[in-house]
Amino acid sequence: MSFKEYKTHVEMGDTVILYLNIKNIHAITVSEEVKNKKGNMVPNIFQTVYGALKVKDLIGMKYGSQVQMTRGWAFALHPTPELWTLTLPHRTQILYTPDISMVLTQLELRPGSVVCEAGTGSGSLSHAILRTIAPTGHLHTFDFHEQRSRLAAEEFSAHGLGDYVTARHRDVCGEGFDLDSVADAVFLDLPRPYDAVPFAKQALKKSGTVLFSLLGGLNGKLR
Amino acid sequence: MREDGPAICDGKNYIIIKGSFMKLAKLKTQKQCQLGRASVDVAGLLGHPVGTQFRLHSGGGKQRLMRPEPVEHTEDLADAIAADESAADNRNLLANQTSQAMTKERIMEMREQGATGKEIVTTIVDNSTSFQGKTEFSQAKYVRKKQKKYFEFISVQEPTVRLVASMYYMQDPLKIMNLRVDSLSQLLTACSVRPGGRYLVLESGCLAVTVAAVLERLGGHGHLVHLFQGGTPQRHAVDAINFTSDQLACLSCVDLRTLMTHHPADPSASAPAASAAPAPGASPASAEAQADETVATDRETVAPNGETAQTAAESPKAAADGIPSSGGGGDVTTTDGGGDVVPDGGDDVTPATEEPTAATAEETEGTEAQESRKRRLSGSQTETSERKSKYARTRCEDSELALNMLSSKDMDGLLLCCRQHPVNLLRYLLRFLAVSRPFTVFCPYKEPLLECYFAMKAEGCIMLKVTETWLRNYQVLPERTHPEINMSGGGGYILSGFKVDRSLNRAAVTD
Numbered sequence: 001m002s003f004k005e006y007k008t009h010v011e012m013g014d015t016v017i018l019y020l021n022i023k024n025i026h027a028i029t030v031s032e033e034v035k036n037k038k039g040n041m042v043p044n045i046f047q048t049v050y051g052a053l054k055v056k057d058l059i060g061m062k063y064g065s066q067v068q069m070t071r072g073w074a075f076a077l078h079p080t081p082e083l084w085t086l087t088l089p090h091r092t093q094i095l096y097t098p099d100i101s102m103v104l105t106q107l108e109l110r111p112g113s114v115v116c117e118a119g120t121g122s123g124s125l126s127h128a129i130l131r132t133i134a135p136t137g138h139l140h141t142f143d144f145h146e147q148r149s150r151l152a153a154e155e156f157s158a159h160g161l162g163d164y165v166t167a168r169h170r171d172v173c174g175e176g177f178d179l180d181s182v183a184d185a186v187f188l189d190l191p192r193p194y195d196a197v198p199f200a201k202q203a204l205k206k207s208g209t210v211l212f213s214l215l216g217g218l219n220g221k222l223r
Numbered sequence: 224m225r226e227d228g229p230a231i232c233d234g235k236n237y238i239i240i241k242g243s244f245m246k247l248a249k250l251k252t253q254k255q256c257q258l259g260r261a262s263v264d265v266a267g268l269l270g271h272p273v274g275t276q277f278r279l280h281s282g283g284g285k286q287r288l289m290r291p292e293p294v295e296h297t298e299d300l301a302d303a304i305a306a307d308e309s310a311a312d313n314r315n316l317l318a319n320q321t322s323q324a325m326t327k328e329r330i331m332e333m334r335e336q337g338a339t340g341k342e343i344v345t346t347i348v349d350n351s352t353s354f355q356g357k358t359e360f361s362q363a364k365y366v367r368k369k370q371k372k373y374f375e376f377i378s379v380q381e382p383t384v385r386l387v388a389s390m391y392y393m394q395d396p397l398k399i400m401n402l403r404v405d406s407l408s409q410l411l412t413a414c415s416v417r418p419g420g421r422y423l424v425l426e427s428g429c430l431a432v433t434v435a436a437v438l439e440r441l442g443g444h445g446h447l448v449h450l451f452q453g454g455t456p457q458r459h460a461v462d463a464i465n466f467t468s469d470q471l472a473c474l475s476c477v478d479l480r481t482l483m484t485h486h487p488a489d490p491s492a493s494a495p496a497a498s499a500a501p502a503p504g505a506s507p508a509s510a511e512a513q514a515d516e517t518v519a520t521d522r523e524t525v526a527p528n529g530e531t532a533q534t535a536a537e538s539p540k541a542a543a544d545g546i547p548s549s550g551g552g553g554d555v556t557t558t559d560g561g562g563d564v565v566p567d568g569g570d571d572v573t574p575a576t577e578e579p580t581a582a583t584a585e586e587t588e589g590t591e592a593q594e595s596r597k598r599r600l601s602g603s604q605t606e607t608s609e610r611k612s613k614y615a616r617t618r619c620e621d622s623e624l625a626l627n628m629l630s631s632k633d634m635d636g637l638l639l640c641c642r643q644h645p646v647n648l649l650r651y652l653l654r655f656l657a658v659s660r661p662f663t664v665f666c667p668y669k670e671p672l673l674e675c676y677f678a679m680k681a682e683g684c685i686m687l688k689v690t691e692t693w694l695r696n697y698q699v700l701p702e703r704t705h706p707e708i709n710m711s712g713g714g715g716y717i718l719s720g721f722k723v724d725r726s727l728n729r730a731a732v733t734d
């Protein structure tokens with residue numbers, strides 16, 4: 001719930017960014033218990049090089065303060081999309097903050113923007129977009145991989161962002177966005193973005209913009 | 224079918240784009256819009272949707288008044304003008320001055336007679352003896368080059384931070400401290416600017432580009448305190464963008480000296496290169512320590528008089544704190560004119576002994592001795608509030624609001640983008656930032672940021688990074704895709720980090 005707005009103290013269900021050092025940052029969901037690899041619920045204890053942390057002890061702590069652990073301490077930071085990008089569980093290769101920043105600027109995103117994104121991937125860019133367009137904008141994000149689309153939707157919901165995003169399992173290159181003249185911006189990070197272009201055109205308002213990601217190489221753009 | 228976007232309106236700002244040339248203009252019905260050597264008849268632009276492309280038709284005559292006609296697509300003449308013949312390579316091409324039969328005068332004549340760009344370029348191509356000897360790619364390049372010169376398409380765009388910042392960078396990067404658009408975008412994410420947040424931006428000498436950028440991202444929710452140095456904050460980019468009054472209401476400005484009067488820099492710290500610093504710092508601190516009410520009443524009595532008395536009191540303190548006063552940013556007017564009441568700065572001892580009473584004395588002296596200045600200032604204040612009626616508050620109210628916003632010392636983000644060396648300013652302004660919130664500093668040079676890096680590490684901040692981004696433009700054409708030959712080398716550097724609370728453990732930082 002801490003992605004929606006800035007808070008001062010940790011509450012149950014929050015995502016806390018635990019900072020040990022510049023190379024050692026982790027996102028922790030605050031809960032009493034957590035599911036282990038075998039599928040059993042066990043007490044949520046996070047192990048670090050500085051000792052063990054009983055995650056539920058974070059509740060009530062002030063964001064930005066030091067967290068004492070058995071062999072040292074760390075910092076509990078309030079999550080931001082930038083910190084989430086550094087700590088999120090990767091299901092795909094993600095976009096990092098330098099590229100994300102340019103996407104947000106070039107698409108001229110601001111509160112109230114309606115954005116289409118394909119593919120959702122691991123939700124790195126999605127979180128940054130949501131932060132920028134809330135509370136009056138909306139993000140329509142699509143991924144052709146069923147599990148990834150579902151995981152992303154669960155994350156958005158757990159982070160309190162569910163109202164601002166619609167995450168759909170859909171192949172936009174084959175089937176389009178199923179949207180007509182609603183988007184201010186479309187972002188395509190696909191193996192074959194040119195296939196989605198006509199659908200993007202339909203989804204866009206007359207005054208909207210499209211952006212391609214070229215991580216896959218320039219060959220795609222030429223076609 | 225598809226709903227048109229907003230229309231081009233009279234009296235609003237727009238960015239006119241002609242090829243790679245961008246210009247900011249306020250479109251007024253009775254006026255013409257100057258675009259290089261030609262001028263455009265504004266009446267033909269109004270009413271069409273924003274973003275429309277127009278073809279300019281020569282109106283003839285000496286004025287070169289162009290009449291715009293909306294078009295659906297622009298033409299790339301390189302596709303339209305296809306040559307029958309081309310060579311495989313350039314082995315037979317000779318570089319002499321005789322291959323073009325058209326003279327400059329004849330081309331001018333054609334232009335004046337109202338020939339379209341396509342006609343002119345076609346004529347030039349037809350009169351070129353070497354054209355057939357060029358390769359296909361070379362022919363396309365030639366046509367595009369000619370097209371650029373005789374290009375007659377313009378488009379009218381809504382000014383956004385992206386366009387305005389790119390325009391300023393293109394016109395003169397030094398005016399905005401080499402703040403390239405990609406660096407600007409990094410600043411916004413480094414500070415995690417979000418609607419509803421409360422941000423403190425110290426900007427001087429950047430034509431208010433960062434202020435406009437944060438304001439755009441706030442979208443009417445949240446607050447932005449623009450801290451500036453000198454007499455007037457820069458407003459260029461903020462004025463260029465058609466912000467609504469709701470969006471502008473989020474912005475309040477206060478100058479650094481006023482802020483430092485209310486929140487003096489740490490008196491016990493030995494500020495470098497400021498021998499008089501401890502003493503002047505001590506008295507307001509002790510005054511504040513006595514009772515917050517005292518300061519509050521001081522504020523109240525001072526407030527009706529505006530900044531007059533405050534600026535008089537601030538001059539010695541600001542100078543003494545070793546923070547250089549603003550020199551950059553063309554439009555800034557300093558209010559250093561309070562020469563009457565400023566004690567001789569050269570003598571270090573005198574301020575120390577005078578200061579305990581000086582603080583209040585100067586304020587009262589200020590009200591009496593500065594009557595004429597006060598009248599002048601309040602005169603300009605009314606001017607200001609009349610001229611800038613779109614701003615919700617007068618300068619004085621604005622200052623008050625900004626100070627109130629900062630007094631709780633829990634801003635969500637701190638952004639520095641100033642021409643002065645940032646280290647002392649950063650050390651001072653960090654106190655207004657809440658814990659677990661980011662700060663970021665932009666500088667056209669790396670070295671000051673390295674000093675800031677170590678200073679912030681000493682303050683106990685974490686996640687400190689100094690970064691630089693590159694922006695490389697590519698020519699994208701089939702079989703000819705490559706980076707452009709020239710690339711911008713200077714886009715500035717960025718320091719970012721997080722403020723944290725180390726009160727649990729004051730031991731040495733180990734990361």
